[in-house]
Amino acid sequence: MNTNSVTIDFKRFKQTLESSSDIGKVKDTGLYRLALSDEDKKMRDLFKKWMEADGLNVRIDDAGNMYGRRKGEQDLPPVLIGSHLDTQPFGGRYDGIVGVLLSLEVIRTLNDNDIKTKRPIEIVNFTNEEGARFKPPMMASGFLVQQFSQDFVYSRIDTDGLRFGDQLERIGYKGSPENRIKDIHSFVEVHIEQGPKLEQTGSDIGVVKGIQGMNWFEITINGHSNHAGSTPMHLRKDALMAAAEMIHKLEQKTADQSLLLTIGKFETSPGSVNVIPEQVKFSLDIRSDNDTVRNTFINEVKTEMKEISRRREAQIDIQDTWTSPTVNFDPALLDIIDYNSKKLGLKSLNLMSGAGHDARYISEIAPTAMIFTPSVNGISHDISEYTTDDDIYNCGNLYLGVVCELANRDKLTE
Numbered sequence: 356m357n358t359n360s361v362t363i364d365f366k367r368f369k370q371t372l373e374s375s376s377d378i379g380k381v382k383d384t385g386l387y388r389l390a391l392s393d394e395d396k397k398m399r400d401l402f403k404k405w406m407e408a409d410g411l412n413v414r415i416d417d418a419g420n421m422y423g424r425r426k427g428e429q430d431l432p433p434v435l436i437g438s439h440l441d442t443q444p445f446g447g448r449y450d451g452i453v454g455v456l457l458s459l460e461v462i463r464t465l466n467d468n469d470i471k472t473k474r475p476i477e478i479v480n481f482t483n484e485e486g487a488r489f490k491p492p493m494m495a496s497g498f499l500v501q502q503f504s505q506d507f508v509y510s511r512i513d514t515d516g517l518r519f520g521d522q523l524e525r526i527g528y529k530g531s532p533e534n535r536i537k538d539i540h541s542f543v544e545v546h547i548e549q550g551p552k553l554e555q556t557g558s559d560i561g562v563v564k565g566i567q568g569m570n571w572f573e574i575t576i577n578g579h580s581n582h583a584g585s586t587p588m589h590l591r592k593d594a595l596m597a598a599a600e601m602i603h604k605l606e607q608k609t610a611d612q613s614l615l616l617t618i619g620k621f622e623t624s625p626g627s628v629n630v631i632p633e634q635v636k637f638s639l640d641i642r643s644d645n646d647t648v649r650n651t652f653i654n655e656v657k658t659e660m661k662e663i664s665r666r667r668e669a670q671i672d673i674q675d676t677w678t679s680p681t682v683n684f685d686p687a688l689l690d691i692i693d694y695n696s697k698k699l700g701l702k703s704l705n706l707m708s709g710a711g712h713d714a715r716y717i718s719e720i721a722p723t724a725m726i727f728t729p730s731v732n733g734i735s736h737d738i739s740e741y742t743t744d745d746d747i748y749n750c751g752n753l754y755l756g757v758v759c760e761l762a763n764r765d766k767l768t769e
């Protein structure tokens with residue numbers, strides 16, 4: 356079968372995207388569509404209606420993941436495509452939504468042209484990818500690969516104390532465990548880049564090699580509080596000054612390494628203008644796509660932070676709160692994306708994802724890869740998030756070609 360001459364119907368896609376952009380709309384160009392909210396329900400209902408209208412067999416599993424299966428000529432494990440329809444508060448219209456709605460457009464294009472595939476093709480909308488209302492993010496894809504149990508998932512609460520399990524039931528999307536997807540031939544997720552690399556290099560497409568690893572820490576430094584006016588500098592055990600020296604050192608150490616370091620939370624106490632800080636707490640987010648580089652860095656900075664504390668007569672406690680190793684996607688699948696991208700004359704860039712995605716977990720049970728479409732100014736999770744029509748059109752046609760090729764293959768390497 357040759358899909359070279361077949362292209363997606365972009366006008367139809369735009370209408371679909373516009374319908375989605377109206378559900379939970381904020382400030383003209385933004386979306387506020389948190390997982391399991393009324394807006395999420397409304398979007399799901401519409402998406403379900405669309406999938407059924409396109410002849411897909413719709414299933415919902417016990418984490419609320421939505422699937423729509425297009426039959427293959429043979430009853431084989433399907434090619435899985437899709438992403439997520441939930442957003443951050445004041446998030447954008449594109450994010451993972453582009454991935455889900457382009458998946459639908461791929462199916463519609465195949466239907467229009469009466470193109471049959473050997474394998475079934477299955478669309479997925481993962482529940483609560485964002486983790487904005489119920490933590491952690493990527494909860495329902497993690498659930499599928501047994502990273503999180505059903506009890507754990509159902510017992511997550513939002514800031515109002517509402518349980519995930521109850522809210523899933525409330526919106527009518529608590530499905531059955533039998534509906535969870537098990538055998539997957541391959542999974543390809545389309546998503547916006549959420550960074551500036553594609554735009555800066557003038558690339559049409561990102562072929563995502565994997566997801567960089569990260570570690571989170573919670574640091575507590577205990578010094579001694581005293582009067583700001585009567586304690587000489589050399590007699591102080593100032594927790595904040597110790598933290599400042601550590602943070603300065605941390606930034607210096609990242610200068611010549613392929614590392615990203617962020618301190619997103621910082622608190623001092625007692626927090627009074629004329630009292631020397633007794634305690635400081637701060638978070639550390641350290642990322643790199645090289646696990647060895649990251650782990651060596653972590654060991655070194657732990658030693659140095661302890662040394663600074665000791666010298667300043669403060670106590671330090673370093674808690675590891677989250678570890679996520681680097682994930683490398685399937686090389687054969689990446690080759691297929693590369694090949695199809697060249698066939699369409701697109702300029703592609705191979706890159707690692709800086710953000711987490713559902714593909715991270717699904718890669719544990721199936722050959723997986725991702726395709727990124729450029730983000731204007733690298734902005735995401737914001738109402739100004741934008742991807743151009745041309746870029747989405749190119750990405751959709753690439754997706755179509757890749758999905759067709761996968762759905763007609765026995766193995767990924769032939």
Ligand SMILES: [Zn+2]
Pocket residue numbers: 439450451484546
């Ligand atoms: Zn996303």
